[in-house]
């Protein structure tokens with residue numbers, strides 16, 4: 150674990166990992182918009198200073214800060230969340246290997262597991278994220294990893310994350326968690342023993358909906374193993390995007406705490422509204438993962454989903470009438486975003502499978518931004 154002299158994630162988000170001494174005296178990290186750097190006798194290809202090798206000063210400051218924020222040993226920044234996820238899975242697994250994965254992952258992750266892994270001779274079995282017995286039943290001699298999300302999308306379940314770590318240790322397999330929804334402010338996977346976490350930095354880490362980025366964070370030995378593969382696959386974050394990610398991360402704790410509070414208020418409002426049949430939010434006592442979230446997380450996050458009693462026409466009317474949340478995919482930015490997952494990330498999942506997973510056509514997902522929560526609630530009330 151990288152330790153700092155700071156006590157809280159608020160201070161670390163601002164100061165941890167910054168260059169010392171400051172480069173050219175600059176208080177804000179300058180952008181090193183240079184593809185290549187003077188050769189200083191490096192003898193290892195991966196140490197040569199070249200932008201695709203993820204080793205410019207803009208990459209290195211992010212690697213240090215990300216590791217600190219999750220109390221982990223090491224981190225890598227990538228060109229997108231999917232670059233982080235695909236590099237991690239391709240690096241942890243070898244041809245012939247098998248992975249257990251939660252049965253309701255982010256749509257892009259699901260597509261990769263189902264459509265692409267088999268082409269590399271790797272296979273996946275989907276398991277119930279809260280039922281350890283289903284993991285044991287699916288375990289094979291060639292299982293090398295278990296893959297979870299700290300809060301699942303779009304139903305906001307909280308997997309039995311401690312059990313995942315125990316299970317991985319007992320069977321000597323690698324534990325991986327997508328920590329995008331929780332963010333390091335609410336949950337730090339390394340603290341409970343996860344080997345690796347992955348992020349879409351496009352979401353909370355950047356927080357301003359203006360770049361694609363990703364991160365791989367965890368045990369140094371594994372991160373070091375993934376680094377050459379990332380270099381070969383080429384999932385590099387451009388220095389200018391590094392700068393924007395870095396700038397966004399400085400306000401991460403402020404934003405996420407506000408979003409935790411506002412989402413809690415919106416969830417309680419929706420739960421009492423007569424047009425709503427169910428609200429999925431880990432902060433609600435009615436949520437199946439509430440006890441686990443209360444034990445593991447410092448906050449319940451800014452993401453929630455809900456269903457409407459009058460089904461799809463009512464969901465469509467709501468999306469037509471809201472004026473503050475923007476109807477768009479993605480999440481974790483300063484602006485609230487609203488979407489029907491069945492029409493977007495789950496559009497490629499066969500309808501029967503979608504329904505089995507609980508993703509109805511009228512399910513609405515809301516990423517709560519940093520707007521005034523009273524105004525947001527008023528807007529939702531009027532649209533409903």
Ligand SMILES: Cc1ncc(COP(=O)(O)O)c(C=O)c1O
Nearest residue numbers: 229230231255327329349351362
């Ligand atoms: C939980 C989760 N993980 C990963 C991703 C992929 O991230 P990116 O779009 O940055 O590749 C997403 C994107 O929505 C996501 O929601």
